Amino acid sequence: MAKTTQRLRQWVGGADSTVKDERGIAVAVAAYLKFGTIPSYRDAKYLCFGVITPHAATQRKIIEDERLFRGLLNHVESYADQPKKFRRCYQGLFRGYLRYPGHRSEHQAGQRCWRLLREFLREYATLVTTTKPGVDWTAALGQHLNLLKEDPCIPYGTKLLHGDHSVLEELRERLGVDDDTWVMTELVLSQIVAATEIHNDEQFKSHISKLVTLLEPHPLLVSLGIAALLRRYAECDNRSESILLREVALRKWKSPWLDANKALWHAHIGEDATDMVGLWLKQRSIRDFFELLQTDGSADSDRMDFWLPYAEVIDEVWLALGYHSQLNNSPDYRRIKQEMDGRWMRLEGPNHNADNAFLMKIGDYLVIEFARQNNACHVFDANHLPFSLGQRSVLGTQEGLKNKFHPGHRAALNHSEGWQYKFASYLRSNLGVTPRCQDSCRVF
Secondary structure: OHHHHHHHHHHHOOOOOOOOOHHHHHHHHHHHHHHOOOOOHHHHHHHHHOOOOOOOOOOOOHHHOHHHHHHHHHHHHOOOOOHHHHHHHHHHHHHHHHHOOHHHOOOHHHHHHHHHHHHHHHHOHHHHHHOOOOOHHHHHHHHOHHHHOOOOOHHHHHHHHOOOOHHHHHHHHHHOOOOOOHHHHHHHHHHHHHHHOOOOHHHHHOOHHHHHHHHOOOOOOHHHHHHHHHHHHOOOOOOOOOHHHHHHHHHHHOOOOOHHHHHHHHHHHHHHHHHHHHHHHHHHHHHHHHHOOOOOOOOOHHHHHHHHHHHHHOOEEEEEEOHHHHHOOOHHHHHHHHHOOOOEEEEEOOOOOOOEEEEEEEOOEEEEEEOOOOOOEEEEEOOOOOOOOOOOEEEOOOOOOOOOOOOOEEEEEOOOOOHHHHHHHHHHHHHOOOOOOOOOOOOO
């Protein structure tokens, strides 16, 4: 029964009733590329099914040669009064239209010809879908004419997002849409568009993990997809960190803190969403320093809880890593050094192999915390430092990060009992900043 069904579908013109004579197609394409003539209907039919077939020797394609491509369309148009012949040629062109990368092609002439082909297919869609006797693939085309328009897969996004794959099965079965077509990538983007149009923030967020997973097999779509998700995320009332979006964006565009990358981030997601990710990075850096980079290996939750609410008023952060941290190749340390690329220095000096320092620029001041808890927190005039931010290494001694005798030194704040209130008072009185709590935090 299955074999009989397959034969019937081929007989009535199903999606798989394509021209199978690959040698005949190759010969016709080679002859057309060489002579520019179409001697017969058979040649025209072969050329339509081979419109994206590369020439074996030169790799030229008909769809990437505007003169020859227009000539083919004009020739096919001459069969408009012979509906069955025209429909067969149309089927071949439609198949090529689905399989050529279209507006994502790097070939400019190919892009133009693909758009011209879309206009041609749209113009003659009514003729093809109304030609008698009707066949399955033309009936399906009549129900999916959106494939011949801009944003062709947007109508499918909401159903697919919510797990209804019936439309995908129909496209595969009746129109021959498979993994070789641009439709499959557009279907991914259509779900992202559908998700970003959800008004409820929590419902939108519930789809992020699935959508990122869908994007992974399509490297050319990652930037588009992640950018759309981040722009929508920036509109949420609760913009607390999305670790998944942060990690994927950093892999794709590197750190937004580096001037060389900032323009790329702004181009993809705008300034507001870039600042949001920057805040996530600052919060992550604070957690990393006080949870992972402590010299005794135990988290310093008191200092972490104090500084996290100040993340929004911290303009820039830097790390100075001791010798042990520089050599540590564990996954967490590799991630920290990767995320702080261009923002960490070597910490040098006697007894600093196992120490680390965290530098926070707040307005015109630079605040420095050390991993070792017996160290004071030093405050400098950011415009008058005994070292330069971004230099390859820095001394963690009184000649460097602890230089209390330098004219730019402003304070050495000790972590004695009740230090949180003293720190908060100093930051408020001298730096003019107070903690900004997004979720729950203690205010000192």
